[in-house]
Amino acid sequence: MSHDLQYIVAFILVAVLFSIVALLTAWLLRPNRPTFEKLQVYECGEETQGVPYIKYNVRFYVVALLYLVFGVELVLVIPWVASYLEYGLFGLILGLFFLIILGVGIVYEWKKVISTGSLMRMLL
Amino acid sequence: MTTIFNVWDFLLILLYAIIPLAYIIPFALMAVYAERKISAWIQNRVGPNRTGPIGLFQTTADILKLMQKEDIVANGADKKLFLLAPIVVFIGSYAAYAALPFTSVYIGTNINLGVLYMVAISGFVVAGIIFAGWASDNKYSIMGSLRSAAQLVSYEIPTLFVIISIFAITQQFNLRELSEMQTSNILNWGIFGFDGLGYKRILLIPVLFVLMIILFISTLAEVNRTPFDLPEAESELVAGFHTEYSGMKFALFFLSEYANMFAVSGLVTAFFLGGYQSPFGYLGNLLGLSWLVPIEQVLWFLTKGILLVCVQIWMRWSLPRLRMDQLMRVCWKYLIPIGFVCFIYITIVMYL
Numbered sequence: 001m002s003h004d005l006q007y008i009v010a011f012i013l014v015a016v017l018f019s020i021v022a023l024l025t026a027w028l029l030r031p032n033r034p035t036f037e038k039l040q041v042y043e044c045g046e047e048t049q050g051v052p053y054i055k056y057n058v059r060f061y062v063v064a065l066l067y068l069v070f071g072v073e074l075v076l077v078i079p080w081v082a083s084y085l086e087y088g089l090f091g092l093i094l095g096l097f098f099l100i101i102l103g104v105g106i107v108y109e110w111k112k113v114i115s116t117g118s119l120m121r122m123l124l
Numbered sequence: 125m126t127t128i129f130n131v132w133d134f135l136l137i138l139l140y141a142i143i144p145l146a147y148i149i150p151f152a153l154m155a156v157y158a159e160r161k162i163s164a165w166i167q168n169r170v171g172p173n174r175t176g177p178i179g180l181f182q183t184t185a186d187i188l189k190l191m192q193k194e195d196i197v198a199n200g201a202d203k204k205l206f207l208l209a210p211i212v213v214f215i216g217s218y219a220a221y222a223a224l225p226f227t228s229v230y231i232g233t234n235i236n237l238g239v240l241y242m243v244a245i246s247g248f249v250v251a252g253i254i255f256a257g258w259a260s261d262n263k264y265s266i267m268g269s270l271r272s273a274a275q276l277v278s279y280e281i282p283t284l285f286v287i288i289s290i291f292a293i294t295q296q297f298n299l300r301e302l303s304e305m306q307t308s309n310i311l312n313w314g315i316f317g318f319d320g321l322g323y324k325r326i327l328l329i330p331v332l333f334v335l336m337i338i339l340f341i342s343t344l345a346e347v348n349r350t351p352f353d354l355p356e357a358e359s360e361l362v363a364g365f366h367t368e369y370s371g372m373k374f375a376l377f378f379l380s381e382y383a384n385m386f387a388v389s390g391l392v393t394a395f396f397l398g399g400y401q402s403p404f405g406y407l408g409n410l411l412g413l414s415w416l417v418p419i420e421q422v423l424w425f426l427t428k429g430i431l432l433v434c435v436q437i438w439m440r441w442s443l444p445r446l447r448m449d450q451l452m453r454v455c456w457k458y459l460i461p462i463g464f465v466c467f468i469y470i471t472i473v474m475y476l
Contacts (some may be wrong), residue, residue: 004234009139010137010138011141011233018214019210019376023376026371029191029373043263065210084471
């Protein structure tokens, strides 16, 4: 008895085993002669200033929030798509009502977030 | 459901799961070679021509060289995450092959939610890229991984719109069933409307064409290819999230990029270009040799997938890279509203 999940686990295991084997082979073959300069971060010729773990711009979180809104709404739409034909016109209009609210969300996102350009310019 | 877990069965399943690997590695080697050759032709150069006949062994030699390279981990790096990142990225791109329908006979898992599974498991790639950027202790890396996260997350939404539009037409998330719906001839392919829809196909064809373009663009962005390769923009960030990587770890990133390219091409193929179906009948059916049909199906699937990969390479060497704000604008201003309108149109058409 084999379950679908076993195949997925098998694929993940094969990926892990392959990468471990590849890395081990390279580990056996390669030289290892670290020097102080080699172990520096590859940024520029000068000595590195500061740490990279800075505060992120809040706009990245705005993008994540937008994704969350649309992702969740799409997930809510999937069961409706699977069954709306069974409920006739009522089902269609009910779903379209929901989708129109989502459309208002798109218009809002377009007007407020995208068109002003401030969000996108800061992501540079 | 008598036994829960049988070791011997599981070993057989492991063997079954190794089959795509035997395809991916030669494919990645040849795809890198093809990319360099095609770019050479486009730019009026010669390209690799020294190693082997017309340079065919160039990438093999590159991999052998990468294996012998010293593996440098910077002092400030988070060593465990640094090692984990390429493995996680490779898991994400390899596990996606579990749902890809190579033939009607061989498909990793015939799960009913195959499409959603592919989208979900691709999330591993985002996680791995963020790991790589965070663990590197490098400002370029962290900028690259942040951009990559913003980009992959944004471009998942047009992909999902296309997926649920196709779901509204076919009521199917299973990639093999989707391919079976496009059987017998080219007019039943997804791009010409699916089999058995009657007059609705005429209403659907223009929208399906638009949806195919949207899916192609957004999957191109999801595998970080030019013109959307902001995470590894050489001119601004040295090499983006894999600046610090060297040797075999870098090779794993490279391998999973090319594996991903074929996986998304396979997704576009399974949705719109007939999956593993031939555009006309099968030679095996004509001759009465039933074992020939799966072989032909594999060949058709690989041909279509590799043609799409060639289109990706062609686009890489023809188009300049977008700026970050242009990239986000393409997604949020154009692809998502267009996909949304197409989705509503399709639900109404399917009701008629």
